Amino acid sequence: MYRKIVYVFLLTFCMISCLEPYDVDIADYEDLLVVDALITDEAKNHRVYLSRSVPNLDETPQVESGALVIITDEDNNEEVLTEISPGVYETDKLQFKAKVGGTYSLSIRTSAGETYLSSPCTLLPPTSIDNVHFRVAKEWNVDETEELFGVNILVDGSSYDGGYVRWLYDEDWKFRVPFPILMEYNYELGDWEHVAPANVTCWKNSISDQVVIHSFGNQNSAELKDKKVCFVPSEVTDKLSVRYSILVKQLSISKEEYEFWNKLKISTEDVGDVFGTQPFSIRGNIKNVNNPKEPVLGYFQTGSAVTHRIYIDRNEIADLELPIIKYDHGCRVDSFIADGLSYNSPLEIYEALVQTGSYNLYDAIYAENSMAVIGLLLARPVCSDCTLTGNDQQPDFWED
Known part of the structure; x- marks a missing residue:
């Protein structure tokens, strides 16, 4: 999710980088370091993704391989991350577990010898998710040419007074191909024969690519109800065609990180005219130690996490009288x-x-x-073999 956003951010950054207080000529930095790093209190291997910036979204970013990536806590304990694939660096969950109240910094030394360091980030207390539910909704498509029907995924929850939260989500869904292989020609028998259908049912996955945040600073209560996390259309995708699941992750974040995401969200949504005025410049919490004026695209993120998963079945969508996609891929x-x-x-x-x-x-x-x-x-093969667009292995968490 974050990597997709940050490339859009680069284009926005080019328009606003000349504004105070971050006065730098972006033309001098056509090849910028992009950092995607999120550390939570979850017991898992955390990953840091390093790549280089691209001038437009049509280009594939180059990974930053061969770097030395270290997470350091307030007691100077170090976790050296392992590069598990080019540009992807991972902690060892048996050796490293971030704790609430702990303070962590990220350092990166690239293969070219450049050193980057983040500001120290404290893992704040967790918030809570009371419920995740859905409701009929409609939304315009990207081009605003068609109104789509579907459901909004909504969260009820709470935070400590004055807290800040961000939501991420993972979507998984089961789908079926409409025209599986039912026959084949048996050359040994010299005749046609019916066969048991195979590769009929598979699963797909999608990771959130939206900035969804909330500040409790201006609320009298630390309660939150019906916060929209995402919209799921019912007729233009196969997400709701059989069975859909969404895992909502709620992160407790700092005020500084909230402001970063809020500025990024506003910039990527409302830039419009490239000559329009932007009232701020977006700067993350990572800098080049030897060249502080060099822009670094990214933010070293920390947050305590709570999660909640729900499932939505096709019959529930039908009961809401929502249109359901018949066949994907024009089958x-x-x-x-x-x-x-x-x-x-x-x-x-x-x-x-x-x-x-x-x-x-x-x-x-x-x-x-x-x-x-x-x-x-x-x-067409895509209409009869689900493995061409999905995975025939059921996810470990899946429930039917």
């Missing part, structure tokens, strides 16, 4: 007949279209007065 069945013109036999159709990978065999077309196969019903 349909195409009929091919052995008419002696384009194809002389069903086997010729099979070898020309199925064996080459253009189609998968859904079923056969039979003669009206017999069981003779005279043609084939074919579907």
